[in-house]
Amino acid sequence: MKLSSSHMDNIPSTPGKFKMEKSSYIHRFRWHYSSLAKLTFWSFVFMGLIVVFFFKSPPTSTPNSTSSDLSRRSLKTQSWGGPGWEKRVKSSAKIRSQNGFSVLVTGAAGFVGTHVSAALKRRGDGVVGLDNFNHYYDPSLKRARQDLLERSGIYIVEGDINDAVLLKKLFEVVPFTHVMHLAAQAGVRYAMENPKSYVHSNIAGLVNILEVCKNANPQPAIVWASSSSVYGLNTKIPFSEKDRTDQPASLYAATKKAGEEIAHTYNHIYGLSLTGLRFFTVYGPWGRPDMAYFFFTRDILKGKSIQIFEGANHGTVARDFTYIDDIVKGCLGALDTAEKSTGSGGKKKGNAQLRVFNLGNTSPVPVSDLVSILERLLKVKAKRSVVKLPRNGDVQFTHANISFAQREFGYKPTTDLQTGLKKFVRWYLSYYGSEKKSDH
Numbered sequence: 001m002k003l004s005s006s007h008m009d010n011i012p013s014t015p016g017k018f019k020m021e022k023s024s025y026i027h028r029f030r031w032h033y034s035s036l037a038k039l040t041f042w043s044f045v046f047m048g049l050i051v052v053f054f055f056k057s058p059p060t061s062t063p064n065s066t067s068s069d070l071s072r073r074s075l076k077t078q079s080w081g082g083p084g085w086e087k088r089v090k091s092s093a094k095i096r097s098q099n100g101f102s103v104l105v106t107g108a109a110g111f112v113g114t115h116v117s118a119a120l121k122r123r124g125d126g127v128v129g130l131d132n133f134n135h136y137y138d139p140s141l142k143r144a145r146q147d148l149l150e151r152s153g154i155y156i157v158e159g160d161i162n163d164a165v166l167l168k169k170l171f172e173v174v175p176f177t178h179v180m181h182l183a184a185q186a187g188v189r190y191a192m193e194n195p196k197s198y199v200h201s202n203i204a205g206l207v208n209i210l211e212v213c214k215n216a217n218p219q220p221a222i223v224w225a226s227s228s229s230v231y232g233l234n235t236k237i238p239f240s241e242k243d244r245t246d247q248p249a250s251l252y253a254a255t256k257k258a259g260e261e262i263a264h265t266y267n268h269i270y271g272l273s274l275t276g277l278r279f280f281t282v283y284g285p286w287g288r289p290d291m292a293y294f295f296f297t298r299d300i301l302k303g304k305s306i307q308i309f310e311g312a313n314h315g316t317v318a319r320d321f322t323y324i325d326d327i328v329k330g331c332l333g334a335l336d337t338a339e340k341s342t343g344s345g346g347k348k349k350g351n352a353q354l355r356v357f358n359l360g361n362t363s364p365v366p367v368s369d370l371v372s373i374l375e376r377l378l379k380v381k382a383k384r385s386v387v388k389l390p391r392n393g394d395v396q397f398t399h400a401n402i403s404f405a406q407r408e409f410g411y412k413p414t415t416d417l418q419t420g421l422k423k424f425v426r427w428y429l430s431y432y433g434s435e436k437k438s439d440h
């Protein structure tokens with residue numbers, strides 16, 4: 001094992017919504033002790049603390065953590081490397097079907113990542129997960145998803161996509177044929193609260209992944225998660241991949257759009273095969289608690305009021321909600337039709353594939369109808385409060401044209417919102433219980 005200290009930059013990673021702000025404490029302490037006696041006293045205390053720290057600190061190195069990383073994670077120790085770790089990674093990556101892939105899935109403990117990893121494993125591909133288990137939403141849900149994957153033989157390495165040393169090591173241990181890059185800072189509205197986490201994960205993290213992939217030999221093909229939000233303020237519907245995407249309404253959307261441009265660059269210079277998938281409001285069992293359908297369910301069960309957004313002049317706000325199983329089929333279709341990257345060791349050898357696909361349901365549903373479906377399924381009346389769509393990055397309407405994905409790999413969503421929500425609610429009640437105990 002080796003200790004790496006400079007391989008992650010200093011930008012704060014997604015810290016979660018419960019991050020403690022430390023800098024104000026530091027400032028408050030700084031100039032209070034002016035007399036020499038006090039200075040001497042505190043010098044002794046400080047020296048003592050250093051001695052205690054050295055005796056108490058664990059001897060093992062934590063190769064995937066920098067000092068900023070460590071402070072962020074409250075000195076939580078974690079390690080990778082060593083023969084036992086490599087054996088676990090190799091065993092997880094083992095291909096069990098003819099012509100199968102070995103896939104590195106980033107964000108494997110996330111909602112889409114978990115489902116895609118499980119589906120790949122089921123059909124015999126080798127899968128290694130990577131996830132930083134950040135606190136953007138309840139990490140215990142991510143741990144539960146991890147347990148689920150571990151039971152089917154998938155190992156999730158705990159680490160950040162910005163950790164180049166860890167990524168390089170993973171490629172040394174396994175010559176991945178594909179990378180399914182799903183790790184991201186998601187959520188449209190949270191971008192106003194914590195803009196840097198979007199830059200860190202969706203831009204810096206993506207570049208780091210591409211840097212490592214471009215140097216890998218052989219280079220993997222990469223399929224990654226973009227977003228329907230790149231269509232921004234467009235009014236022409238349904239949204240087609242040919243439409244403009246230069247008016248994002250949120251920083252989240254802007255970082256995903258930037259990702260698409262970055263993909264173009266790496267494809268152009270290094271011959272990386274890159275496929276971006278524009279997901280349209282994905283929902284389903286094991287979903288994300290920060291999404292409306294999820295917290296509406298929680299709040300309806302708790303008897304708490306929910307806010308339903310509406311546009312100007314009482315305009316309907318609607319989404320092309322897409323069920324997770326349909327998205328998984330789309331992800332696998334994209335992987336299966338991804339051509340090989342053409343470069344190796346950082347050098348392009350020929351033109352490589354560059355694609356972007358909409359993965360939606362082609363059937364937008366007003367948010368108020370989503371709530372009515374939940375009411376019926378939960379048998380509880382929602383306390384609705386209709387409010388004007390806040391200026392927080394949300395767009396009024398999404399609707400996917402999916403003909404390109406249909407043509408290229410037969411993508412055809414089959415689950416309507418009623419059916420999909422029924423499955424979600426069944427999962428929700430079995431996971432949290434109908435008791436209103438959950439606080440996620």
Ligand SMILES: O=C(O)[C@H]1O[C@H](OP(=O)(O)OP(=O)(O)OC[C@H]2O[C@@H](n3ccc(=O)[nH]c3=O)[C@H](O)[C@@H]2O)[C@H](O)[C@@H](O)[C@@H]1O
Binds near residue numbers: 187229281293307394
């Ligand atoms: O399609 C996408 O690309 C995006 O889909 C979702 O974003 P969003 O569609 O905004 O999903 P929700 O946050 O679950 O909102 C769903 C709908 O409920 C509305 N809403 C949300 C919150 C609320 O309190 N009330 C309310 O009416 C929103 O305006 C929106 O129309 C995901 O959160 C993004 O990560 C993803 O990239």
